[in-house]
Amino acid sequence: MKTLFDKIWDAHVVATVEGGPTQLYIDRHLCHEVTSPQAFAGLRARGLTVFRPDQTTLTADHNIPTMGQDQPIRDQISRFQVDTLAKNAADFRLTYYGLNNPKNGIVHVIGPENGYTQPGMTIVCGDSHTSTHGAFGAIAFGIGTSEVEMVLASQCILQTRPKTMRINFEGKLNKNVGAKDMALYMIAQLTTGGATGYFVEYAGEAVRNLTMEERMTLCNLSIEMGARGGLVAPDETTFNYMKGREFAPKGEKWDEAIAYWRTLKTDEGATFDKEVTFDVSQIQPMITYGTNPGMGMPIDGTIPELEDIDAAGKISFEKSLAYMGFAPGEKLEGKQIDYVFLGSCTNGRIEDFRLFADYVKGKKKADNVTAWLVPGSWQVRRQIEAEGLDRILEEAGFALRQPGCSACLAMNDDKIPAGKYAVSTSNRNFEGRQGPGARTILAGPLVAAAAAVSGKITQP
Amino acid sequence: MEKFQTITSTYVSLPIENVDTDQIIPARFLKATTRDGFGDNLFADWRYDKEGNPKPDFVLNNPAYSGQVLVAGKNFGSGSSREHAAWAIGGYGFRVVVSSFFADIFRNNALNNSILPVVVSEQFLSALFASSNGNPKATVTVNLEEQTITNNETGRSESFEINAYKKECLLKGLDDIDFLLSNKDKIEAYEQQRTFSYD
Structure with a gap:
């Protein structure tokens, strides 16, 4: 009897190192401009080629502007980093979705939407939110640049087998509560390091009822409680999403794939190192109040009192609130x-843009709010336009930008000014994450829409 | 990689919990294409004000405190997978980071750069903070061969865990790529007989 995680992990073991880690085979490798240049430099220094060039795909996302992408990048250092990525793609003969490529977008958005992400795979990227791809029932996790070099050189990585945890979300979600709220609730309960050392499987009625995109949001945030990754067993929702996508298997291959993917679920009676169950009826629309994603509460909640914080954590708590x-x-x-x-x-x-647009339809953006709406990819942006959401947004006083990671980590010009409060649908409220001195309040797209219209933290 | 030898050193205490990699090295400094120079921006937003002047109350700006060992609060290195965090710590001159708990990716990144993450008990960690408080000459000894760390002020030692393979890598200055490349026949054999082949 095996867990879903065990089945996928065991199917990728190349060798086990005596007294040490597992040599794990990697099916898909994604790279972006920020965490890969030193890895390619390492290959050159050792005189190596990419071992399996068909299994690595590159995109530029972290460090790119979200306006005027048809122009050369103005920041010279950013431009050099993106140019370096393009050169590495050309030199090592790798697929690259650079600026102005119709498939360009955030690495964890384009993998799934193109059918590149598939159940049962091992997927890595030099980016901690690689956990997103776990929504398809894949072992997907973020790695460092030395590990990027390992994958380029050998299509393998050395990893210690993590412990397993199952998190069950039981029951039906309340109105206006979505996957982001589930995740922020979970991290608030388990803390920002509560799943460190574990790989999580999300299960239960509320998870089964999530769409693929909602599952991606949930799995994406696994790292924010320290888990290497989180995954959901593939099911009809998964297969319906995947069918017909560009890199998904076709014809007979699709039938073979589906037959295999249907075996990818935790066996009845298989045990986890840890198991946690949440009753989702307890979950309300969430926000964060502090500087790590575990510092979350319902919108009408109250920030804890100092005496509720344990002794070792008091300095950090006070620093955070200050x-x-x-x-x-x-x-x-x-x-x-x-x-x-x-x-x-x-x-x-x-789906995030649909939720946001649906809420702001017929309303107006508050005058005190600057809103940045940044689609995750060009495909998302084209879909927004095809559905006419751009016009709804425009009428409500919002403008769409071009795709990229943008203000999530503020490597480009999209920086929240010091001292300003941002309600952000991104993943991290760390000090300075959205710009030096920026104050981030994490929330889901609906809470963000409500804040954009009212100019305040409001119930959607 | 540099070989790791026993270190006896003064240390720098940072009793903050959940120090994430955005604090260790903020994203705006990740635009470099080499591994060099990150040490100058280690903890940049805690260390410098908006004009780039050192903030006097941050420990790295206190000339009394220095050393090859950084001692930090629980859950060090959470968040982003950026290896730049390890490069910044190494570039600054630290060879060991001590905490009661490390985030997984940071731990791997540190090891891959010959920086040793040492996990100690909460009590041992508190004692280290206490020993260095007002006493910048306090030292620790980290012995990788024996897998022990000693607070030389209290004389107390603890043993720490590291897997045998990584220990060998650090002691001999080897890295994982050397190992993986020596193993290519196994990788090709795996590709021939795997459960399901994605193409």
Whole structure:
């Protein structure tokens, strides 16, 4: 009796190192401009080629502008980094979706939408949100640049087998509660390091009822509680999503693939190192109040008092609230905000834009709010336009930008100014994450829409 | 890679929990295409003000405190997978990071750069913070061969875990790519007989 994780892991073991890690075979490798240049330089220094060039795909996303992408990148260092990626793709003969390529977008958005991400795979990328791809029932996790070099050189990686955890979300979601709220609730319960050392399987009625994009949001945030990854057993929802996508198997190959993928589920009676169950009726629309994603609460919640924090954590808690400009015991509902960011690998997909557009339809953006709406890929942006959502957004006072990671990590010009509050659908509220001094309040797309219209932290 | 030898050194204490890799090296410094120079921006936003002047109350700006060992609060290195965090720590001159808990990706990245993450108990960690408080001459000894760490102020030692393979790599200065490349026949054999082939 095996868990889903065990089945996939065991199918990828090339060798086990005496007293050490497993040599794991990697089916798909994704690269972006920020975490790969030193790996390619390493290959050159050792005189190596890419071992399996068909299994690595490159995109530029982290460091690119979200306006004027048809122009050369103005920031010279950013341009050099993106140019380096293009050169590495050419020199090592790798597929590259650079700027202005119709398939360009955030690495964790384009993998799934093109059918490149498939159940049962091992997928890595030099990016911690690689966990997103786990939504398809894949072992997908973020790696460092030395490990990127290992995968390029050998299509393998050395990893210690993580422990397994199953998180069951039972029951039916409340109105206006989505996958982001489930994730922020879960991380608040388990803390930002609560799943470190584990690989998580998400299960239960509420997970089964999620769409693929919602599952991606949930799996994406696995790393924010320390888990290497999170996965969901593939089912009809998965297969319906995948069917017909460009790189998904076709014809007979599709039938073979489906037959295999149907075996990818945790056997009855298989055990996990840890198991947690949440009753989703307890979950309300969530926000964060601090500087790690575990510092979350319902919109009408109250920030903990200092005496509720354990001794070793007090310094960090006080530092965090001082940074945010909040006080222990404070309520945040009704608090004025300055920026709204809709986008990122967490919430930059078409369903997120549909939710946002549906909420703001016929309403107006608040005057005190600057809103950045950044589709996760060109495909998402084309879909927004095809559905006419761009016109709804425009009428409500919102403009669409071009795809990229944007204000999620503010490597480009999309920086929230110091001291300003941003309700952000991204994944991290760390100090300075969205710009030096920026104050991030994480939330789902619906809460972001409500904030954009009211100019305040509001119930959607 | 540089071989790892026993270190006795003064240390720098950072009693903050959940130090994420965005704090270790903020994203705007990730535009480089080499591994060099990140040490100058280690903890940049805690270390420098907006004008780039050192903030006097941050420990790295206190000339009394230095050493090859960084001692930090629980859950060090969470968040982004950026190996630049390990490069910044190594570039600054640290060879060991001590905490009661490390995030997984950071731990791997550190090891791949010959920086040793040492996990100690909460009590041992608190004692290290206490020993260095007002006493910058406090030292620790980290012995990888024996897998022990000693607080030389209290004389107390703890053993720490590291897998035998990684220990060997650090002691001999080998890296994983050397190992993987020596194993190519096994990789090709795997590709021939795997459960399901994606093409």
